[in-house]
Amino acid sequence: MAKRLTEHVTSSWVEAANRMASRKAKRRIIAYVESYDDISFWRNLFNDYETDSCIFQVMLPSSSSLAKGKKMALMNALGDSGLGENMIACVDSDYDYLLQGATHLSRRIIGNPYIFHTYTYAIENYQCYANSLHEVCVQATLNDRQVMDFHDFLSRYSRIVYPLFLWSVLFYRHHDLNTFSLTDFCAVVRIHRFNVKEPYACLRNIERDVQHKLSELSVRHLSLSKQLPNLAKELEQLGVTPDTTYLFIQGHHLMDNVVLKILTPVCTLLRRERENEIKALAEHSIQYRNELTCYQNSQCSVELMLRKNTNYKDSCLYRKLCNDVERFLNRPASHQQSMTCQQQPTFHGKRQAKSPK
Numbered sequence: 001m002a003k004r005l006t007e008h009v010t011s012s013w014v015e016a017a018n019r020m021a022s023r024k025a026k027r028r029i030i031a032y033v034e035s036y037d038d039i040s041f042w043r044n045l046f047n048d049y050e051t052d053s054c055i056f057q058v059m060l061p062s063s064s065s066l067a068k069g070k071k072m073a074l075m076n077a078l079g080d081s082g083l084g085e086n087m088i089a090c091v092d093s094d095y096d097y098l099l100q101g102a103t104h105l106s107r108r109i110i111g112n113p114y115i116f117h118t119y120t121y122a123i124e125n126y127q128c129y130a131n132s133l134h135e136v137c138v139q140a141t142l143n144d145r146q147v148m149d150f151h152d153f154l155s156r157y158s159r160i161v162y163p164l165f166l167w168s169v170l171f172y173r174h175h176d177l178n179t180f181s182l183t184d185f186c187a188v189v190r191i192h193r194f195n196v197k198e199p200y201a202c203l204r205n206i207e208r209d210v211q212h213k214l215s216e217l218s219v220r221h222l223s224l225s226k227q228l229p230n231l232a233k234e235l236e237q238l239g240v241t242p243d244t245t246y247l248f249i250q251g252h253h254l255m256d257n258v259v260l261k262i263l264t265p266v267c268t269l270l271r272r273e274r275e276n277e278i279k280a281l282a283e284h285s286i287q288y289r290n291e292l293t294c295y296q297n298s299q300c301s302v303e304l305m306l307r308k309n310t311n312y313k314d315s316c317l318y319r320k321l322c323n324d325v326e327r328f329l330n331r332p333a334s335h336q337q338s339m340t341c342q343q344q345p346t347f348h349g350k351r352q353a354k355s356p357k
Contacts, residue, residue, distance in 0.1 A: 026055045030087045031116075033058055037307070041123040042090045044310055049325055058090075083114035088328070091115065092122040095172050095182075098238060098248065102173045113331075116324055119239065119317040122251030126318060128259040130154040130246075132311035137263060140302040142295070143270040148199050150262070156200065157258065158245035160207045161189040165245050166228050167217050169235065174224075180217065186250055188213050190257035196265050239317055247317060260303060267302045 033042050039058050046056035083089060091109065097119055099106040109117050120126055133150040137143075168185040171177070188209050191202050218225050240248055246258070274295060282288035312318055 026053055029054065029056050031056050031058045031090050032061055033090045034061065034092060038090065038123060045321070045325065049329060083112065089115045091117050092251070093117040093119055094121055095169060098169050098235060098240065099173055113328060116321065119320050120247045121249060124251030124255045125247045126312040126315065127306055127309045128254050129312035129315055131314065132309055133259070133263065135311050136302065136305045136309050137267055137270060140300050140305045141267050141270040141274065142298055143274045145270065145273065147196060147266050147269060153199060153262065154246050155243045156203055159242045160203060160210055161249070162242040162245045163214055164188060164210050165249060166231055170224065170227060170231055182250060186253040186257065189249070190253065191261040194261050194265055196269050255306065260306065263302050263306065271299065
């Protein structure tokens with residue numbers, strides 16, 4: 001039995017609290033997120049939708065324990081009954097979006113208009129958005145020279161791992177988490193060694209391992225392989241294409257075992273170039289040491305810059321997430337409980353939410 005009033009918090013409770021506030025007070029919407037890392041992402045998203053009359057408060061799943069994660073985020077809101085126009089849950093999609101109702105959790109996430117999910121596997125996939133990686137390198141090294149085409153590299157990487165990714169999703173749709181687990185998939189598609197001078201060599205190694213695993217799965221699961229073409233067509237409707245597969249694979253794997261494997265040596269090269277430039281331009285040793293110290297103190301960790309990256313807002317999937325937030329805010333209050341997230345109502349309020357910057 002709950003001992004604290006806060007343990008009974010629901011959307012209706014927050015609505016009552018809003019009504020008790022002064023007329024000039026802003027309506028507060030509580031947004032539960034999974035973990036510390038998610039706070040910044042969702043705060044950055046909701047910033048674009050706060051108005052003079054409405055604000056969001058992003059909170060961890062529990063104020064009484066350190067338990068975190070998707071399950072806790074949903075449980076803390078007392079399940080579906082606790083969510084509503086004043087209380088929402090914000091979670092990583094994982095594979096639940098791609099499973100399209102094949103599991104109970106997937107049905108809850110894609111069917112509840114008060115549960116917002118990333119569409120990508122996790123927030124890390126947005127932070128690793130290919131078009132933003134050059135900017136990450138510039139922020140980390142203060143060197144604007146473009147060493148490689150990150151968009152082309154991750155597109156090639158995606159095309160290589162795409163056939164194996166289909167197998168991974170297919171097994172999950174059949175509730176088989178052991179035959180070809182997510183861990184098995186990540187082990188095959190990780191980058192072991194990366195050479196800036198020959199950046200695509202690592203992709204040839206991954207392609208060799210992927211082809212070997214594809215042959216093995218095709219032989220052992222011939223009947224299941226017949227479902228792959230239809231699965232590919234269905235996933236394409238959800239945004240999964242051979243060029244964008246990297247946005248749907250496990251986020252931590254993508255960041256730690258693919259993107260940082262590339263960015264770290266690239267940034268090392270860029271820093272070395274800048275240091276050599278300082279050495280060549282310095283008129284004497286004292287000037288060299290002072291300038292070098294100034295440059296080194298101005299640098300930032302590439303991993304830190306990657307985790308703070310917010311230059312993914314032109315992504316189609318992020319725009320899709322923004323559309324969900326806009327539908328939620330623009331939904332007439334009298335229809336809040338009956339409408340689904342697929343419906344697009346007109347706005348009846350006096351002030352519409354700001355468009356994303």
